[in-house]
Amino acid sequence: MNTRRKFFKQSALASAAIVGGTLSGFANEHPLAATAKTIENPKKKEMKLATISWTFGLDDLDELFSKVKEIGYTGLQFCGDFKKYDAKDVVAKSKAYDIALTSYDPLSCKPDTDEDATLKNSVAFYKKVIDYAIELGVPMSTLQGLSFWTKNQPSYEAAMQQIGEAVKQLSDYAKGKDILLSYEACCHYEVPQGQTAAELLQIYEAAGSPSNVKLVLDSFHMNITEKDMISPIHKIGGDLLYSYHVSDSGRGGIGTGHIDYLAQFNALKEVGFDDLLCFEIVIAECRPYKLPMTAAQMEEFVKQSKYSLNLWKTMMGV
Template identity: 25%
Template sequence: MNRRGALALGIGTVATAFAAGPALADGPPSAAPFAMNLYLWTQTVTPALFPLLGRLRAIGYRAVEVPIVRGTQQHLPALRQALADQDLACTTLSAVSQQADPSSSDPGVRRTALDTLKWAIDTSHALGSTTLSGPLYGTAEPPPGVPGPTPDARARAAETLALACAHAQPGGIRLCLEFLNRFEGYLLNTAEDTLALIRTVGAPNLGIAFDTHHAQIEEGGLAGAITACGDRLFHTHISESHRGTLGSGTVDWVAVFGALKAIGYKGRLSVEAFATDVQPLATSAHVWRDTFGSKDQLATDAFAFLRQHWG
């Protein structure tokens, strides 16, 4: 998804602020793989949203996907406790901005990007997440005067990501690069693009976050793209073609789940849907209409949908 304008990450380390917090872990996804992305309700998780965690747990979810934003850092200790109270694991997602672009030709911007990624990694660790996903490699549009992705830009992104992966390794954090469709991102649009960058970096904790919405637009076939990802597929966003109720759009779900099972996928299946009232995310992701009845009903139906297709 295009989160660059929607998430403004800060710089710094937060892990020490959580040293006395309850121990949480992302847990074994293969045992309880279904998660719900909180972007359907908010981009900034505050205590006002905590009652939702209980409702999602009651539906059957065992994990949630948490957007991490510098502006709500003060709520993170309470969020960790709220997750523990509901026995919910979490994964995290984030993005970078033009001022913190890992692929920038400006060394200062790349340093800021690395600091930003380190902050996101440290925050993920503090929340108990071992999976940080998103378009962590670059911004939505190329720099002025640059017609599109260049080998140099991808090489610079790889260099920055290698340093970020080294920072993440001691805490057991895996970085998952989410390729975006051409209307929301430019540097990586396909699984093939992303795998090439991952091979360049060469870090064992760097993999792919496969979003079915983006892949539906860009890939020639979803099953083939998933198969190509193989053991580098660390995380999956289960998202319909119109970003709403699963099964009511054009994604070939039989192909998706069949391919995931065929490669022995063990990561999370995280439901991702967007709503027009969550701004500026909805505008940056080009969501102009709600394609569901109610948010809680979408979450309920999505859990049943996953149970039907995954088991």
């Protein structure tokens, strides 16, 4: 309990340090940094730190990329509708602002009608998603929206079978295209199936455990769907875990909720996770999807984002 109180006291100090521009001094004292440095893993490389575009609520590409740059991110998972944004325009902006495109998530991935919710149509839709991701030049494209296409299945088991078959067909389609596919566990407020690490592994195995498919965990979603937030990380393991998403229990920045990020960080180090870590922060007044933000809300969003990013860097020792 004393350690936890100390963490929240230090979190409050860190928020003040960010506003005052004195984070570098705080970083050397923070208990998360001191403890995190005690765990070493010879497999461990440096995590790639990025953010996810939908959380900004910005449609204009210049506004989006400039705000990503302002916060200090160097990578972005792009979620713009592939029917709306020309891939060449997105790539041009990423180069202009020196922000790497890390991955693509279509976000808007539901069938137009219930009748359209079939295996065949889901695969056809996600082939377009993969093609667009390849145009963006990203190394990964997401698949978790496949669960929205199972509405006509008579049971949970049948729905999971459809998802597994779709992942198999899409992994076959993506072979030789120099891109990975990923499936994220999202809570029951967002998707019908695929909500836990156990379900991710079930889908992965049903698809034949393809080498070009990886899995994604999210701290916000795990806080809702899992019995604990450490065993899922170990269950998936560092080789299969491609990306990890960070937002606190209410989806805000680190320290706005009750998630133990020291334990999260150390568990990731223990399994040798060395890939994409995305901050998916949404402030209280704007969730879920209550965007765009007012100027005051954007200011708070930037503040929480900077704090979370810098705190994670502190734990990494960078």
